Amino acid sequence: MTVRLYDSRTSGLVDLIPLVDGEVGIYVCGPTVQSSPHIGHLRSALVYDQWRRWLTYRGYRVTLVRNVTDIDDKILAGAAGTSEQWWALAYRYELEFTAGYTRLGILPPTYEPRATASIPQMQQLIAQLIDRGHAYAADDGSADVYFDVASWPAYGELTNQRPGDLPASADAPPEGEDARGKRDARDFALWKGHKPEEPESASFPSPWGGGRPGWHIECSAMSARYLGTRFDIHGGGLDLRFPHHENELAQSAAAGHGFANHWVHNGLVNVNGQKMSKSLGNSIFASEFLDQARPLVVRYYLGAAHYRSTIDYHDGALIEAEAALERIEVFLDRVERRLADTRFAGTGVEIVPEEFAEAMDDDLAVPQALAVLHERVRAGNAALDAEDLGGAAAIQAEVLAMTEVLGINPMAVEWQTAANEPAAAALATLVEKLLEDRDTARRAKDFVSADRIRDELAATGIQIEDTPTGSHWSLD
Incomplete structure (x- = not known):
């Protein structure tokens, strides 16, 4: 058994050989909680949930760290001019991300650190870089500190770019504005340093003056804090390769860290052939998307493509996913009913078929794995038609094992609960209406009608x- 993955740094498939036998450490760049999550955020989190589930099935003890960037230029800008504090805005959006992940059945990470909780570790790393000659404090009194790109010849290795061909840093000011002590436009x-227009609560003391961390240093410090200075896998969206991941790699390596052994990047989500963007007005927010179909269907859809491919969402895509998932559900329901009260019930062993395992070991080839799953569903229905109950029981166990690994087992408790949400909402609406009728009857001293409603309920x-405070109801 060898799991292979596509390493973005080497641009090729490699064997996963963990640093510690039997354990895998994964760091994933989580959200910058500046606005509501969209379906691209869901897809990225789902990809690493799939990786985690498969590696766990393969017997590894997986430590998954997914950070939350809770302080950032855009977070401060979003709160500016409002009565909401920047940290309150960040937490409000963080809850939205968590709600979306939960509805999609994404397992909570082992650790989910917030950037603002690791400021000392970031400052320590910055000090190391200054001592090693790879960073400098601006001499203009701004308290800014920059990474010196020219001091690190390997800069650009993650994205196979030469330092001289690299664009200016995202931190570069608009033309004509003060560079605040930056020596080179590529420096980040x-x-x-704290700016007068920023809230004092967003300024943290440091050896260089009050301010806050840059985006890139956050992930380098948090990954080292929770996984060590060298770990197995660094993951994130393809759009983070440059400059974010390139900068992470440079500053961590310059500080003497081994950093990530492998880099894994997931593909993005387009809408009708176009990249999602605010300017095009085609962003699909997670809450809206999850309301279009059952969360289980949404998970199936977002997880069905190969993780490195681009998903192109179009009208009808969720209908196709619903139909595919329904074939699995119908078989599992049918086989459970048919095997009930027979000697074959529960006799199957929940192990995935070899072909499924081979696909998942091959850089998490979920489309090929799903093909095996649906083939087994067809074979299971054929076994039931032929009254081969022993064969049906064996296939039932395989299907349950495969769907459990993929997180799409429709028989799992979490999805059964989710499937009943509409029914629960309908029940609540009906009961609340009856309670209103009962209160109206009581106010009119029509106790016969009030007691009748209570007794019927x-x-x-x-x-x-x-x-x-009023009448409250509960299920007995």
Whole structure:
């Protein structure tokens, strides 16, 4: 058993050989919580959930770290001019991300550090870079600190670019504005000195003056804090390769860290052939997307393509995913009913077929793995038609094992609960209406009608509790 992955740094498939036998450490760049999550954020988190589930199935103890960038230029800009504090805005959006991940069945990371909780570690790393001659504090009194790109000849190795051909840093000011002490346009900020227009609460003390960390230094410091200075896999969206991941690699390596053994990047999500963007007005937010179909269907859709490919969302895509998933659900429901009360019930061993395992070991080839899954579903239905209950039971176990690994087992408790959400909402609406009718009857002193409503609800297993704050109901 050898798991192979596509390493973006070497541009080729490599064997995954963990630094510690039986363990895999993964760092994933999580969201910058500046606005509501879109479907691209869901897809990225889902990719690494799939990696984690498969590596766990293969017997590895996986430590997955996914950070939250909770301080950033855009977060401060979003709160500016409003009554909401920047940290409150960040937390509000963080909750939206968490809600989307949860609805999609994405397992919580082992650790989910916020950038603002690792400021000392970032400052320590910056100090190391200054001591090694790879960073400098601006001499203009701004308290800015920059990474000196020219001091690191290997800069550009992740994206196969030569230093002389690289574009100016994203930190470069618009033409005509003060560069605030930057020596080279390619240099990027490690520490951003406090600006007069920024809130004092966004300024942290440092040896160079009050300010806050640059985006790139955050991930280098947090990955080292939770996984060590060398770990197995660094993941993130393809759009993060440059400059974010390139800068992470440069500053960590310049500090003497081994950093990530392998780099894994997931593809993006387009909408009707176009990249999602605010200017085009085609962004699809996670909450809206998850309301278009069952969350299980959304998970199937976003996870069905190979993780490195671009997904092109179009009208009808979720209908296709629903139909594919329904074939699995129908078989599992059919085989469970047919095997009930027979000697074959529960006799299958929940191990994935060899062809499925081979596909997943080959750089997480989910499309090929799904082909095996659907082939087994067809074979299982054929076994039931032929009254081969032993064969059907064996296939049932294989299907359950495969869907569990992919996180799309429709028989799992979390999806059963999610499937019942519309029914629960409908029940709540009906009961609340009956309670309103009961309160109206009580105010009119029509106690016969009020008692009849209470008794009818009790007969269906719904208990009513009258309190000073009103009537409340619960299922008995």
